[in-house]
Amino acid sequence: MAEEQKFSTAGNDMDRRSFIKWSVVGWSAFAAVVAGYGSMVTRFLFPNVLFEPVQIFGAGYPDEYEVGQVSEQFKDQYGVWIVRDDEKIYALSTVCTHLGCTPNWMPSETKFKCPCHGSGFYTTGINFEGPAPRPLERFKIALSDEGEIIVDKTKKFQQEKGEWTDPDSFIAV
Numbered sequence: 001m002a003e004e005q006k007f008s009t010a011g012n013d014m015d016r017r018s019f020i021k022w023s024v025v026g027w028s029a030f031a032a033v034v035a036g037y038g039s040m041v042t043r044f045l046f047p048n049v050l051f052e053p054v055q056i057f058g059a060g061y062p063d064e065y066e067v068g069q070v071s072e073q074f075k076d077q078y079g080v081w082i083v084r085d086d087e088k089i090y091a092l093s094t095v096c097t098h099l100g101c102t103p104n105w106m107p108s109e110t111k112f113k114c115p116c117h118g119s120g121f122y123t124t125g126i127n128f129e130g131p132a133p134r135p136l137e138r139f140k141i142a143l144s145d146e147g148e149i150i151v152d153k154t155k156k157f158q159q160e161k162g163e164w165t166d167p168d169s170f171i172a173v
């Protein structure tokens with residue numbers, strides 16, 4: 001009889017241990033599933049959004065620019081100089097074609113001078129000193145129906161490819 005009781009108690013211990021073990025496994029699996037769904041919901045609520053800088057912008061009206069002027073009005077915000085000569089208006093990129101620094105406009109010397117390695121560019125954007133291998137790039141520029149200047153940075157024009165004669169690369173004035 002005592003043997004039976006002993007046996008019976010051992011069986012209960014096994015059941016309790018087994019129950020606890022499977023409870024831990026079950027709750028762990030449940031917690032993993034909940035965590036997985038939680039991370040999916042978080043990804044849904046906070047998706048990856050790429051905030052692209054504005055590529056197309058209005059730059060005022062042609063008569064706001066004087067002949068011979070290099071406007072730095074849009075340099076910081078859009079990386080563009082608006083230049084007017086006696087025939088046209090064009091939009092120059094402010095990215096040095098050597099290693100990408102931002103040149104400074106030097107009005108007294110009528111040139112752009114890169115502070116990084118000394119490249120110099122005429123107001124046309126043509127490189128003439130320092131290591132820059134090619135001219136600054138120009139962006140698409142046009143007049144809207146209302147006569148406002150619209151610069152479109154999604155389209156570039158490179159002098160060395162003969163693209164500065166493209167009518168989209170300047171506004172005749």
Ligand code: FES
Nearest residue numbers: 096098099114117
């Ligand atoms: S980055 Fe302009 S000269 Fe090197």
